[in-house]
Amino acid sequence: METSQKYHTCGSTLVQTIDAPLSLVWSILRRFDNPQAYKQFVKTCNLSSGDGGEGSVREVTVVSGLPAEFSRERLDELDDESHVMMISIIGGDHRLVNYRSKTMAFVAADTEEKTVVVESYVVDVPEGNSEEETTSFADTIVGFNLKSLAKLSERVAHLKL
């Protein structure tokens, strides 16, 4: 008898509109080797393989107070023409197992000076938690990262005026 073990997964999509041009937003977002530029939960980041391009792996340490201390992540895809980035979490002391995200950035429909960033993810539901709890937790982290990206991009855009 063959047993197929299929983990229960969940996912979500978050959208952030940023009052800054796409080229600026993407230049910050695409830096796989420097997530702490806008991700406030990241304390340090070092590449353990690769040069920041596709296939690179980074070792991230997390600031204190959060339910994790480090995370190992791989850049699966980086497309500078269609502004798409795909990242998998492949290790760490957290409970976000099989986390995979896809982030897309494009020009807002109403004005060329605005950017829309869409981040979708899927992740296993940890044992002991519900799907709703898992997306609530991940949405808090991803949502905060996107707000920080917006704040930084808008600040830099303002400085360039």
Added chain:
Amino acid sequence: MAEICYEVVTDACPSSVYESTPAHSRRRPRFQTVMHEDWEKNCKRSKQEALATRYSSIPRSSREDFSDQNVDVSSPRYGVSSVCGRRREMEDAVAIHPSFSSPKNSEFPQHYFGVYDGHGCSHVAARCRERLHKLVQEELSSDMEDEEEWKTTMERSFTRMDKEVVSWGDSVVTANCKCDLQTPACDSVGSTAVVSVITPDKIVVANCGDSRAVLCRNGKPVPLSTDHKPDRPDELDRIEGAGGRVIYWDCPRVLGVLAMSRAIGDNYLKPYVSCEPEVTITDRRDDDCLILASDGLWDVVSNETACSVARMCLRGGGRRQDNEDPAISDKACTEASVLLTKLALARNSSDNVSVVVIDLRR
């Protein structure tokens, strides 16, 4: 192998004596508010605890019954110990300001003690250390602070401190802070704050977060603060009432992220993580000491054990001898704070540990 950093801080105690006013001339109303709930974790009895218990059973010298109503208004005796422990960064901060405020028309000094346990980075706790006592000082309006006035004073001070760290983060951060590398506001940084103002006849405690104040009275612990954990029933109700949620991730956390329900800072989790302090006002009696400490201590040492250790160090809790050299009390308080810190590290506390022990014996 984890490296353990160690640092002991003891400030010289300025000597000053004030003439006391006859008790009958004061019309100060007396209140006593003590938080009887004890949310502390029960520590499993261990060798260290048995050791502390044995020492604490040293016979106590009989206490003379003084009819003298005058209060001791000399400078406070205290000791501080603050260590990095097994964490790589030090994010705790301690503030001590003897005689930080002398209200108008009063000769009675008030002494300020604060412990701030930062998370996310150190600069919010550092900012609290530099500013919170000044805000309390500004908010103090009279020397006849009654219970409601103390609550208002503390609540306004904490709210102002919270607003300061939010707006201050938008301008600049200190050079030695990791956030120096970033330009975004540091919305994800916060700190606990457990503050005590000690007056000749009252102990005021204001707490926000999961640091703690414990009074040692006749060798028994009297909690003067209650930890703000997200699963505390009234905190859970407040958070959910505001539209938030508490998720048990590795422990109960607000939105699965933060393990305390109140803090200074943490703007991204407002309004679920509130900066409003809980205030207790306790009349002074024959008290041994007051212990303020971060959760690096309380997570691994019970209130009872902490009181036993402190009392042992204060020479069995007897009345402070007449004309006892102030340096002796300071040394005893420092020994108590150092011993408690070492005990926490011996019990594998994985956090920064900060302990303040204040001698309240008259």
